[in-house]
Amino acid sequence: RRGEEYVSVYARRDGGEVLTYTDANGVLLRRLRRFPDGREIILIDNGFRGPPRGFAEEVVVLPPPPIEIAPDAYVVDYGAADERLIYETLTAPPLAPMQRRYTLDEIRYSPSVRAYTRSVDIDTINFDTGSWAITPDQAQRLVTVAEALNEAIKRNPAEVFLIEGHTDAVGSDVDNLSLSDRRAQSVATILSRDFGVPPENLTTQGYGEQYLKVQTQGPSRENRRVTVRRITPLLSGPQAETHRR
Structure with missing residues (x-):
């Protein structure tokens, strides 16, 4: 404990550290990576918005982004994409400049903010109804996205990627939210454990049945999926993204 903050320190194999700062309620304040030579980079910094707020205050409404690319390049189906498109999607800037x-x-919590980023739907993992388990053969299908993530992080260690979990419309809202959280975490765990993607560069969120890919209230493997998107420019703001380019 340091003052009003709590600090968790994770030792990396390379001799560096990942430091995560939370408040007394466990709310994430910031996360940074410290290299063996003492250099530090900030991955997530929520402190600029002041004290934690209620859910409704965290929802931001933006106008729809201008989508001037093909639909299948905006939301990429992983199973049909090559390595080049996967990497391009996971390193692309926002579709329009972010204002802050x-x-x-x-x-x-803001779909209109996330809409400004391209995404990859991991459609090669087919979750069973009510399950978040990933079979070993399906886990191996994550190799291409893992290589893209590792290359992006190698080039910019401050990259952050959101792993989103989704369900179909079968079951209660509460159960589906919990299930989707676990699906996102299952994919993030495999990416880090089996393919070496740094866990500090990943964050997860489940959305239950809120964003159906196939509009059906029945069972649907297409809706039981995980999505990956780059959120670095949303976290860092327009000046940082312009400097990166």
């Missing part, structure tokens, strides 16, 4: 930086919760 956003907190992680603003990004998580």
